[in-house]
Amino acid sequence: MAAIQPKPVDDELINRKNVDHAIELVRKCVKMDEDVDIICFPEYYPWFGEERLAKEAEELGVYLIAGIAEECGGKLYNSCVLLGPDGQVVGRQRKVNLGLMERERFGFTPGREYHGFETKLCKVGIGICVDFWGPPHVGRRLLELGAELIFNPSFFFIFREKWRCFVFTRMVELMTPIVAVNTAEFQFRLGDRVFPRCGGLSFVMQPPWRTMDEFAQWWYDPTFNWITSELGLEEGILVDVVDVERAKRFRKEWYYRLLGSNRTVQGGEA
Numbered sequence: 001m002a003a004i005q006p007k008p009v010d011d012e013l014i015n016r017k018n019v020d021h022a023i024e025l026v027r028k029c030v031k032m033d034e035d036v037d038i039i040c041f042p043e044y045y046p047w048f049g050e051e052r053l054a055k056e057a058e059e060l061g062v063y064l065i066a067g068i069a070e071e072c073g074g075k076l077y078n079s080c081v082l083l084g085p086d087g088q089v090v091g092r093q094r095k096v097n098l099g100l101m102e103r104e105r106f107g108f109t110p111g112r113e114y115h116g117f118e119t120k121l122c123k124v125g126i127g128i129c130v131d132f133w134g135p136p137h138v139g140r141r142l143l144e145l146g147a148e149l150i151f152n153p154s155f156f157f158i159f160r161e162k163w164r165c166f167v168f169t170r171m172v173e174l175m176t177p178i179v180a181v182n183t184a185e186f187q188f189r190l191g192d193r194v195f196p197r198c199g200g201l202s203f204v205m206q207p208p209w210r211t212m213d214e215f216a217q218w219w220y221d222p223t224f225n226w227i228t229s230e231l232g233l234e235e236g237i238l239v240d241v242v243d244v245e246r247a248k249r250f251r252k253e254w255y256y257r258l259l260g261s262n263r264t265v266q267g268g269e270a
Contacts, residue, residue, distance in 0.1 A: 019049030058087030116145030133166035200233035
């Protein structure tokens, strides 16, 4: 699994050159680790280029999640498209909860539902930015849909340093591996305003234990740094191993200790 934290070309979030740069970074990622099977870009990135990215995913034999401004039926959606290693679209997740900037500046229309996407690796859920860490029901809905691995492609020009706190809340609730992806830091311009603390700090968060003995001991000396890999503010590529089967086992034990059953807080099986 890999997360790519790209710096937009010329500090422009909406720039067609970002497609070329995205392809460069995907190729660099696969050269870094030939075993990478799924690669995720942040929300909005690269905005354009779905067909070119699909060809690249097929050529490299990887799954690829990209942020695309999707036009459909005369409407524009903030979407993340999951492309398969056969070059086909596995599915699209449209952002449901849109901020003021997205509605008024970008003209996006909200999506209506969440999805669980079947891959050869596991079932994947995508919660775009605030969709995942904001409304408390979304993570639970993704679990109900069978998600074993959740991606949180995001774009932060405020709240950047608080992001990990938001996601950790969902981590404790869901006990499911989460891959959180942002752009690299850049000077984001919105009209006559400039946001200098925009981008960075992508990470992977997952249950921290390797064995049941470690899990049992943790309750006597709990620590809360469950981030297994992370990036700083610069452009970078994060490669990590996510063990979804191990996470499932710990999720059952977690809810058994907290609630006295193997059922999650939303009522579904853990």
